[in-house]
Amino acid sequence: MSDDARAFVPGHVTGFFTVDRGDDPTKTGSRGGGIALSDGVSVTVEPATETTVELNGEAVEMDAVERVLSALRAEAHVSAETPLPLGAGFGVSGAMALGTALATNAALDRGLSYNELVTIAHGADVQAGTGLGDVVAQARGGVPLRLEPGGPQYNYVDAVPERARVEYYTLGELSTPDVVGGDTEALTTAGERALSMVVKEPTLPTVMRAARQFSREAELLTDDVEAVVADVIEADGDAAMAMLGETVFALGSGLTDAGYDARSCATYPAGATLDSEG
Ligand SMILES: Nc1ncnc2c1ncn2[C@@H]1O[C@H](COP(=O)(O)OP(=O)(O)O)[C@@H](O)[C@H]1O
Numbered sequence: 217m218s219d220d221a222r223a224f225v226p227g228h229v230t231g232f233f234t235v236d237r238g239d240d241p242t243k244t245g246s247r248g249g250g251i252a253l254s255d256g257v258s259v260t261v262e263p264a265t266e267t268t269v270e271l272n273g274e275a276v277e278m279d280a281v282e283r284v285l286s287a288l289r290a291e292a293h294v295s296a297e298t299p300l301p302l303g304a305g306f307g308v309s310g311a312m313a314l315g316t317a318l319a320t321n322a323a324l325d326r327g328l329s330y331n332e333l334v335t336i337a338h339g340a341d342v343q344a345g346t347g348l349g350d351v352v353a354q355a356r357g358g359v360p361l362r363l364e365p366g367g368p369q370y371n372y373v374d375a376v377p378e379r380a381r382v383e384y385y386t387l388g389e390l391s392t393p394d395v396v397g398g399d400t401e402a403l404t405t406a407g408e409r410a411l412s413m414v415v416k417e418p419t420l421p422t423v424m425r426a427a428r429q430f431s432r433e434a435e436l437l438t439d440d441v442e443a444v445v446a447d448v449i450e451a452d453g454d455a456a457m458a459m460l461g462e463t464v465f466a467l468g469s470g471l472t473d474a475g476y477d478a479r480s481c482a483t484y485p486a487g488a489t490l491d492s493e494g
């Protein structure tokens with residue numbers, strides 16, 4: 217019997233990252249740090265004769281989702297709902313891939329385990345060029361530190377043992393394939409430096425400081441984002457740029473204290489899960 221199934225996947229803002237290409241997608245990924253968010257993506261999968269993908273009621277083309285469905289030999293109507301903007305650094309593509317994997321497995325009784333489904337979604341996001349570390353971070357939750365790249369068989373994920381209220385404010389999109397598909401040597405050096413700062417002192421304020429340093433060193437910080445981050449710091453807050461988007465995220469009420477009309481959520485302590493029935 218097949219039926220509809222729904223999964224929730226937290227959003228994930230990356231503060232800093234590396235690009236680590238391997239021989240296969242499960243060994244390819246990023247190291248880095250970020251924050252899983254209680255604002256995430258609810259993905260409903262309904263088996264169908266032809267695949268269609270919808271985000272907040274509008275049809276979208278999403279390579280990562282199509283790759284997950286073909287890996288699971290499924291045709292389905294995938295409908296996702298989220299308050300997060302697409303293409304602005306919240307890992308919406310990774311969330312849709314992971315949510316599709318979890319919900320398709322349930323709807324079509326594929327009988328795969330969590331790590332197997334995370335591997336499929338990670339590989340799909342990597343091959344689509346839309347993410348390197350979001351899926352494994354979204355499978356973990358909290359404040360993940362990705363110490364080794366790749367899917368669950370190869371990576372090594374630690375975390376900062378804290379939780380916080382988080383605010384975010386988006387000014388625009390940045391193309392993930394353009395950045396991760398280009399020359400990433402300097403970016404990776406900056407990402408490694410940021411990661412070692414946080415490994416030495418695994419706290420949220422250090423994550424934010426490392427993220428600010430990374431965005432400058434990797435030359436990804438835009439003037440508009442820099443101005444907002446500066447305003448938050450001026451108002452005694454803590455903020456940084458979300459990779460890869462023109463988005464600022466802040467701890468506590470940093471953005472609203474600085475006068476921005478920001479959306480607020482919190483760290484999401486758990487990984488992605490299937491919703492319970494009924
Ligand atoms: N209107 C749209 N704006 C941006 N991306 C879109 C849109 N419609 C579909 N897409 C697809 O969504 C994916 C966005 O990936 P990415 O930029 O990594 O976003 P995110 O940062 O949310 O993960 C890409 O596969 C892109 O082709």
Ligand SMILES: CC(C)(COP(=O)(O)O)[C@@H](O)C(=O)O
Binds near residue numbers: 245306
């Ligand atoms: C930064 C990024 C490579 C892309 O993130 P997004 O634009 O949100 O898909 C992420 O997957 C990571 O490895 O940390």
